[in-house]
Amino acid sequence: MNLIPLLQQAASGGSFVPLVALGLIFVIFYVFIIGPQKKEQKKTQEMIAGAQKGDKIITIGGIHGVITSVKENTIILKVDDGCKLEMNRSAIATVLLDEKTKANRLENTPEKASLLSSLFGKKKEKKAEVSDAEKPQPPDFAGESK
Structure with a gap:
């Protein structure tokens, strides 16, 4: 019995899995190493430029x-x-x-709009400061009889 044709069929059918594994490794490296490093480098450049x-x-x-x-x-x-x-x-x-x-x-510094607010047109609203007269007062229990 000749095993060479069986081995060739087995090798040709599984060539897609190593490519997916290699791509997955690249994605993991980007998410955990390359992305945060770029973010930190950008932050440092902004700090130096803002001196x-x-x-x-x-x-x-x-x-x-x-x-x-x-x-x-x-x-x-x-x-x-x-x-x-x-x-x-x-x-x-x-x-x-x-x-x-x-x-x-x-x-x-100007406030940066988030991606969602820019897509959906929602703008951040600043809360109006409430004066002491407009704040709700707690009830006064001193006048009640026991």
Whole structure:
């Protein structure tokens, strides 16, 4: 009995499964590794591009300082009273913002519409602040008799 034709039939019928497995592995890598890394890189680029005069930063070398001047590709960093360093923007590791600066920058940034709201035309409504006179008051039980 010759087994070669049987083996050839078995090998030709199962060639689709490894391709699906390879595609599934690529999807898993994209979802868990490539996608989050792109998101983090975009966030870092926005942070570097948003660095302004007066921001406290930490460089990738560990130098702490305050930005005194911003140029197209470089910044001038004040490290001490008489010490200024000129560095590439790419040397910024972290921008340290206090609460006031964070609040001011969040107020000035335009609000991004979500995908669903842009598709269905629903807009976010801001809640109107209610004054103390308009707020419902709890019942006064002091006047009741026992």
